[in-house]
Amino acid sequence: MSGFVSFVSSGPGDPELLTLKAVDRLRAADVVLYDDLSSGPILSHARPDAELVSVGKRAGRPSARQEHVNRLLIDYAGTGARVVRLKSGDSGLFGRLEEEILALRAAGIDFEIVPGVPSAMAAAAAARIPLTRRLTARRVQFVTGHDVTGALPQDLNLAALADPTATTVVFMGKRTFAELARLLIGAGMSPQTPALLAESVSTPAQKIVRGTLGTMEEIIAREGGDGPALILLGPLADTD
Template sequence: MAGPDAKGDAKGFVSLVSSGPGDPELLTLRAAARLRQAEVVLYDDLSSGPILELANPDAELVPVGKRAGRPSAKQEHVNALLVEYALAGQRVVRLKSGDAGIFGRLEEEIIALNEAGIAFEIVPGVPSAVAAAAAAQIPLTRRLTARRLQFLTGADVTGALPRDINWAAIADPATTTVVFMGQRSFPDLARGLQEHGLSGETPALFAEAVSHPHQRLIRTTIAALAEMLADAPVTQPALILYGPLAQGPDQG
């Protein structure tokens, strides 16, 4: 597919750029280059801050973030903006947090661009789950005891715990499981895990504001974490990682 500098018709070009967990030093070189070339940047709330300082100073910056419990741009509106700016001949960066392909609504934007006949590229990034494990100085897999890695969303479209959970898979004690968007629903999730045979003493890692200056990492167990989150307000984005590796190598 043609790149962002291709000249062939009046349409612009869209780069669907993954910004990683938020630290500008974790951006890929391609992501940084696309920001410098951009004429318009549509950015997520979690991709704001220092990363936007890398954008073309003449670029139009458009916030389109979606955060639970706060006024948010509808996905249909974001899709429409992407198409509108590209049809006007602009080089557009859609800046998405983490890796756009992991619970990032990437597919909806791809469909909208394809339907409008707009050329685009996908620039991958460091997934927040990988950054969280690195910050905690743990691996995500281990021979024999953690041979499988799985990502799970802790919220359906209403914000509640999804009903169609494969409990056998996520209660597997030999698996590393990472829960995205699960702070509110984790007490219910932990209850279900224990009902399906996973010990409440299973190690868990609570990783908040990963790669940001106010990052917080808490090593605990699924039972204790569920108790901690039961009445806790959600003020920062966070991931929950549980399984045999979450305790860290310094503890056995």
């Protein structure tokens, strides 16, 4: 007998930003495998008798290996359980969703994906800005600030990222932003490009700090905490 896995996106952290489908799947789950950023009050929607298993991954901290997470999904579903794999933000954005999907497919286990509010959209909402603007910000691009080793990816399209008419959102980029900023300036991006640090978005610890590409390294050093953060670059980042 095989169970079923629901990949549930929990949004940026505020339980009020959960979708109705996400709440429904949490209430029905026998097992919830959750990320660190999807814990706390969000887990209150799970049944009292549901098994809650932490499999969180945080940069620079001891984390569950991806192979172990895959094995847990297969083993729990193999017992016939209804499994929720709870991921922060939207699971399809830098959430290692594909690795887990491939493992389930190889094991013959069915699944669904429940989308959620991406942290980039929540950050823009918290900063009271749109991500696009006619004529001056027609394109939005998302990029990760580190690769599997924790270093800045070496295959970045710097010409695209330095486009002054695009809104660029850097995920997981605090540790590598100084290097990224130097590369972007070298690729022609103005140091005066508006920039915004959005940390712990939609939680009580939320922090929004505005600056420029040239000052963001200092802002991160001075204002950055240990919460999850995004860095927004582009013409809209200085708007309030």
